Amino acid sequence: MACRWLQLILGSYWIISVSALIVNEYYHTSPIAQSRLIFDLLSKYHESVPPTHEGPVQVEIGFTMSFFDFLDEGHQQACIHMWSSRAWTDPRLRWDPAKYNDTDNILLDIDQIWIPDIELYNGATSLNTVKASAVIQHTGKISYVPSFQINFICDMDLSYFPYDTQTCSLKMGSWHYHSETLNLSLSSAKPDLSHFKRINDFTLLEVKQQRNLRTYPCCQEEYIDVTYSFILKRQSSAYSAKLVLPSVLAGFLVLGTFLVPNTSCERLTLCIVLFLCIVHLLTYLHDIIPTSGESILGCYLAFALFLDFFAIILAIISYNLQRSTRAMQELRGEMENDVDGENELKIRKPPNRKKGFMRFFDFGCFILFAVTFIIGLAVILGRRG
Template structure:
C-alpha cells in the first residue's frame, strides 16, 4: 500500500513539473511574440540604421570570412570556388529593448527578411550563393549577427609559368554595392581569414592568407566606397606531376645525349632518336591536356627545345650512317686488293685501313656532337629559366 502511494506521489510530482515547464515555455513564447511585434511595428527594413543619424562615418558593419574548403580551380577559365561562412555584425538602434520589460529576454532570433541587411556583394566578378537562408540573432543592445554559409565562385588569374611548381594568388573582394562609407562603413576585426574549420585541398595547399580594408574613391561618385579584400596564397601539390611529367621529361632529354655514345654509323642511333622524338611529342600532348592552351610554361619551352635538339641529333645520325654505307663497298674492294699485295708478308705487319680511319672520324664526330649538344642543352635550359625567372 505504501509503495502504491509513493508511485502516485511521484507521478503527481512529474505532472506538476511538466505543467510548470510548459507554462514557462508558453510565457516565454508570449513575451517573444510581443517583443517581435513591438520591434517591427514601425520598422522599415529598406532603410539603413544610419540613414537618420548625424552626418559623418556611417554605421559599422564588421565583416569576417571563415574558410571551410577550397573546392576547385578551373585553370581553363581562370575561375575558383570556395565554401565558407561570412560573419556579419552590425548595430541597429531600432532593435534595442529593455530585457526587464520582456520577462528578461536577452536575445532574439529573427527572420532575415524582417530586418535591414547590408548589401555585401563580390566585386571581382564573382557570385555568392547562400547554401542556407540564414536568420539573424539580435541582442537587447541592438547588436545583430548574421552568419550565412556561402559558396563563392570568383575570378582568379592564373600564372602557370612554373607549372607544376607554381604558386597562385587569389583574391575575394567584398563591399557594399549601393552604400558609400557615409552610410555603411565596413571594418574587419581580424587581419586574416579564419581557418579554424578549414580542410586542406587535394590539389592546392593554402600557404598564407591576409585581409585588407580599402577605401576607394571612384570617378562616378564624390564619396568613398569601402571594401574588404581577402587574399589566398596557394601552392600546387606537385608530387604526382613530378613522377608523371617532370622526371620522364628530364630522363628523355638526357637520352638525346646518350645517342652519341652508341657505336658510330649504327642504324640503332636513328631508331633511338626517332623513339625519343615520339616520347617527347607524347609528353608535350599530355602537358597540353592538363594545362590551358593559353598557359605559357617553362616545361612547354623545355619540350620544344628538346625536340629541336633531338631533330638535329637525328640528322647527324642519318648523315653518319649514310656516309658509312656509301663508303663501305669501296673500302671492302680496296681492302681486298691490299690484302693480296700483302700475301707472303709477315703476319705481324699491321696497317690502318681506310675503313678504320672512317670509323675514327665518325667517333670524333659523335664526341664533338656530344660535347656541343651537351653545352647547348645546359645553356638552353639556363636561358629558359633565366628568361622565365
C-alpha cells in the same frame, strides 16, 4: 440583504482581479512578449533604409573557411565553401527587456530587416547563399552568419609547375553603399581555419585579410572592400616521379645520342623514340594544365623536342655517310681479292679518312648541342625568374 450585495460585489472584484492576473501573466509570457516585441519593432520599420542615424553603419566582417570544392588551373577558377560573420548596430531595433518579459534577443528573417549588401567582386558565378536568420540583441546589435558557396576568379601563375605556390584572392564589399554610408572593418579574430579540409594537390599555408579603400572611375565616392588571400602550396612529390624526372632524363638523352656509335641505325632509332617520348610528355602536361606552354617545364620539353628534331636530321646524315663508306670498303675488298694469273695485283688500301671525320663530326655535334642546351635552359629560367 445588504450582506448578500456585499458578497456579490466582493466576489465580482475577486473574479475580475484573478482574470486580470491571468491575462497579464499570459500577456507577458515569452512567446507573447516576443510577438509583441516584433510587432512593436517592425510596425514602423522599413528594411530598405540603412540605419545611418548615428553616422555610417559600422559593419564588422569575419571569416571561417570550410573547404575548397575545386581549383581549376585551366579555367583559372576556384570554388570555396565558407561562413562570413557580419555584425552591425541598428538603432531602430533597440528595446527595454523589462517591458517584454526580460527578452534580450530575438531571431528575425533577413527579409524583415536591413542588411548590408556585401557582394563578391571577382565572382565567376552568382553568389550561392544558404539563407540564415539574424540574431538581434536588445542593444540593437545584429549578428548575421550566412554560409556561402563561391565560385571566383583565381589568377594562377603556373611558371614553376609543379613546384608552384598559388595565391587566390577573394574580394568582397558593398555594391551600392560608399564609405560615408557603410564602413567595413575586419574582425579582430584571425580567419578560422579549424574546419578546413585539404583540396586535391594543394595545402593551405596561410590566409591573409586586408581592408582596402578605393575610388572607381564611375563614382567620386570611396568604396571599402575586404580582400582575403589564400596561399596554397602544391604537393609535388607525385609529379616529380611521373613527369619532371622523365622530362629531365629525356632532355639529357638527346645529348647522349651523339655518343652512340654511328656504325648502325641505333642512333636514329633512339632519336625517334626520344621524340615520341617528349611528345607524349608534352601531351600529358597539357592535359594537366592547358596553359602548359607558360610553364618552365613546358618550355623545357618544347626546347628538348626542337633539339631532338635536329638530332634526327644529323643522325640521318651520319647514317648516309656511314653507308657510303661501307660501300667503298666492300668495293675495295673485291678488288683486293681479284688475282690475275700468277701475278697478284695488290691494291694498297688508303686510310679511312671518313671514319675519323665522322667521329670528329659526332664530337663537335655533342659539344654544340650541349652548349645550346645550357644556353637554352639559362634563357628559359631567366625569363621565368
